[in-house]
Amino acid sequence: MxxxxxxxxxxxxxxxxxxxxxxxxxxxxxxxxxxxxxxxxxxxxxxxxxxxxxxxxxxxxxxxxxxxxxxxxxxxxxxxxxxxxxxxxxxxxxxxxxxxxxxxxxxxxxxxxxxxxxxxxxxxxxxxxxxxxxxxxxxxxxxxxxxxxxxxxxxxxxxxxxxxxxxxxxxxxxxxxxxxxxxxxxxxxxxxxxxxxxxxxxxxxxxxxxxxxxxxxxxxxxxxxxxxxxxxxxxxxxxxxxxxxxxxxxxxxxxxxxxxxxxxxxxxxxxxxxxxxxxxxxxxxxxxxxxxxxxxxxxxxxxxxxxxxxxxxxxxxxxxxxxxxxxxxxxxxxxxxxVYGTLGGPFFPDSLKASTRKGNKIYLHLFASNKNQLQLVNVPGCTVKKAFFLNGATVDFQQSSQHIVLSWNGNMPDHNCSVLVLEMDQNVENVPLINNSSK
The missing domain is CATH 3.20.20.80 (Glycosidases)
Incomplete structure (x- = not known):
């Protein structure tokens, strides 16, 4: 009481x-x-x-x-x-x-x-x-x-x-x-x-x-x-x-x-x-x-x-x-x-990947571990300077007027989720979103 x-x-x-x-x-x-x-x-x-x-x-x-x-x-x-x-x-x-x-x-x-x-x-x-x-x-x-x-x-x-x-x-x-x-x-x-x-x-x-x-x-x-x-x-x-x-x-x-x-x-x-x-x-x-x-x-x-x-x-x-x-x-x-301190994009997420960005880097989070090639739509006004798996091997790339084609030997380093980095020639944080389906 x-x-x-x-x-x-x-x-x-x-x-x-x-x-x-x-x-x-x-x-x-x-x-x-x-x-x-x-x-x-x-x-x-x-x-x-x-x-x-x-x-x-x-x-x-x-x-x-x-x-x-x-x-x-x-x-x-x-x-x-x-x-x-x-x-x-x-x-x-x-x-x-x-x-x-x-x-x-x-x-x-x-x-x-x-x-x-x-x-x-x-x-x-x-x-x-x-x-x-x-x-x-x-x-x-x-x-x-x-x-x-x-x-x-x-x-x-x-x-x-x-x-x-x-x-x-x-x-x-x-x-x-x-x-x-x-x-x-x-x-x-x-x-x-x-x-x-x-x-x-x-x-x-x-x-x-x-x-x-x-x-x-x-x-x-x-x-x-x-x-x-x-x-x-x-x-x-x-x-x-x-x-x-x-x-x-x-x-x-x-x-x-x-x-x-x-x-x-x-x-x-x-x-x-x-x-x-x-x-x-x-x-x-x-x-x-x-x-x-x-x-x-x-x-x-x-x-x-x-x-x-x-x-x-x-x-x-x-x-x-x-x-x-x-x-x-x-x-x-x-x-x-x-992951930390990044922005989403510039690519829309899909069943095979997601992407984040920070400064002049684009991080591609790749889900399909059995693939050894990826084709992306070009990032407007940007040139790829280098491609590599985060904390890992370099990745071959070719960039045309429309596409970026990435390729590597063998499976990706992590079958759960591997991160591939695109180092660009300029800051990509303000690049418009790109609706690109993984290929």
């Missing part, structure tokens, strides 16, 4: 505090340089994790479906991931070549991985009790990985949020979006002021109670707390894959697909390393080839890849996931020059 009273006092006190903060002028947007630096990173780790791992079903979505609501909502009482080690998670990300990390601080099920003062449904009331978000923020700072937070708009646990993923689209008459958006602001203030995230990754904006106007107000509130924090486009409405008039946020977020080539605005594909976002026993793991070609495809389309891993109920990342991430990191140790 005393805890409920303190929560109520904190909630009402925060109302007056937040009213004052939202009086700040609107219109602040994340700066271009901040977003350019974010896109230079190219590769990040997504982590979906919470009490639902005890059932091995999908986080949020299995509530009221695979797992009965009362069972799902009680899982936190037995959630005790005693082998959780924040530094181990962050070092795994760093070894994989990932530059930022995003944790599901609150998913659609409403459970909070930090000790929020505004709901008892949080990590401090589990047997584990430790602040997962705080420990990860500290570890990220220690190892030079940017710390980011996932926070969903919808909340099927909250009585103020009108929908509960229970098979009906009829809003709960007891719902109150004014109270709920205040709850969101209180929690976002906690997260921003206590953990200083580099980026906020929103989700759940598609349900009808949430409006674009609410998203715009929330974006302005976030910027009143931290002008530099990056916000994805799922705070508004509309298609996640693109930035439209309905969007609120800084960059687009295609999901489980590689985004299309886009030089106009930043984007990031979020894709699982297995099939399910949250941990599932014996879930099918993507091959190294799939992971590398996905990374090449996103960077070749001028986007980032946020690759999701799913820790187990005891807090460990599965060794097979760690092994796959280490393999990606080994590849990036040799080929990272062709």
């Amino acid at each position: 005393r805890r409920f009273f303190l929560l109520t006092v904190a909630f009402h006190f925060s109302f007056f505090l937040l009213q004052a903060q939202t009086a700040k002028p609107a219109g602040v947007k994340t700066g271009k340089q901040v977003l350019d630096n974010f896109m230079d990173m190219r590769f990040g780790m997504f982590i979906h994790w919470g009490p639902v791992t005890l059932r091995g079903t999908e986080i949020g979505w299995s509530r009221n479906h695979q797992v009965a609501q009362n069972d799902y909502d009680s899982l936190y009482k037995e959630f005790n991931p005693v082998l959780f080690d924040a530094e181990s998670w962050v070092k795994t990300a760093k070894t994989a070549g990932m530059k930022y990390l995003t944790i599901t601080a609150k998913h659609h099920d409403g459970f909070c991985l930090w000790p929020s003062a505004f709901t008892p449904y949080n990590i401090s009331n589990t047997p584990f009790r430790k602040d997962v978000v705080g420990l990860l923020a500290k570890a990220c700072k220690k190892y030079g990985v940017k710390f980011c937070i996932y926070y969903t708009v919808l909340d099927w646990y909250s009585t103020d949020y009108p929908l509960h993923n229970n098979g009906t689209k009829q809003p709960d008459a007891n719902g109150n979006m004014e109270r709920f958006t205040l709850y969101m602001k209180n929690q976002l203030k906690e997260l921003i002021t206590n953990y200083h995230p580099y980026m906020l990754w929103f989700d759940g904006n598609w349900e009808s109670p949430w409006t674009k106007e609410m998203g715009a107000d929330m974006y302005a509130f976030i910027k009143s707390l931290d002008t530099s924090v990056i916000v994805n486009n799922r705070l508004g409405k509309g298609d996640h894959k693109t930035i439209t008039d309905a969007s609120v946020g800084d960059y687009a977020t295609p999901e489980q697909v590689v985004g299309k080539m886009n030089m106009e605005y930043p984007w990031e594909s979020c894709i699982t390393i297995s099939k399910q976002w949250s941990w599932k026993p014996n879930d099918e793991l993507k091959t190294l080839q799939q992971c590398l070609q996905t990374l090449a495809g996103t960077s070749g389309g001028n986007g980032n890849l946020l690759l999701n891993i799913s820790p187990m109920p005891d807090g460990r990342i599965e060794q097979r996931q760690i092994n796959r991430l280490q393999e990606i990191g080994n590849w990036l140790q040799k080929n990272g020059e062709a």
